[in-house]
Amino acid sequence: MDGNNSATAGDAMSVYVDSAIHALRGRLMCHMFSPDLDALHAMARRIGIEQRWFQDPLTMAVSWPHYDLDQTRRAVAVELGAVICDRYQTVAMAAIIQGRPDKLRRIRALADPGRAFTPARHVPEWLAEQGFAQAWDW
Known part of the structure; x- marks a missing residue:
């Protein structure tokens, strides 16, 4: 790291x-x-x-x-x-944990795209199931 x-x-x-x-x-x-x-x-x-x-x-x-x-x-x-995690990443992870893709979409619009962040191993699969691209930039 x-x-x-x-x-x-x-x-x-x-x-x-x-x-x-x-x-x-x-x-x-x-x-x-x-x-x-x-x-x-x-x-x-x-x-x-x-x-x-x-x-x-x-x-x-x-x-x-x-x-x-x-x-x-x-x-x-x-x-x-x-x-x-910064505040956006924290709220994004809370949305993932809560199973709230609607909240996640709003957070992504606010978050700083330049932040490096890797979510938990199973999150990309969950995001794909929710209609997000696998290579979602945090």
């Missing part, structure tokens, strides 16, 4: 952390997420996060599945291969 933490096509990653940093109980927090819940939970275990902290839209009032991370665990996740 390069200094911008972008992945090449051959290095497709499946776990992501966002660049949104929010204060929560005196700590700076962000989100860790993936369309692949097994990969997400595996990364959580690797960085020392308990699965009971998983934010599950099936059981909680949240819009997408994720973990909240403090900055220390975010740094470890990135060292272990998590991909840093």
Whole structure:
């Protein structure tokens, strides 16, 4: 990976952390997420996060599945291969996770086409099924 933490096509990653940093109980927090819940939970275990902290839209009032991370665990996740996403990439991944191609089309119109980003391995197939080109530039 390069200094911008972008992945090449051959290095497709499946776990992501966002660049949104929010204060929560005196700590700076962000989100860790993936369309692949097994990969997400595996990364959580690797960085020392308990699965009971998983934010599950099936059981909680949240819009997408994720973990909240403090900055220390975010740094470890990135060292272990998590991909840093900007706000458009994060919202695009949330739309993919939610199965919302309509939302994804609107986001693509707003996103910076110059950003290097590789989605999870199964995302190109899902995008093709939804009518998007396989070589969709993020």
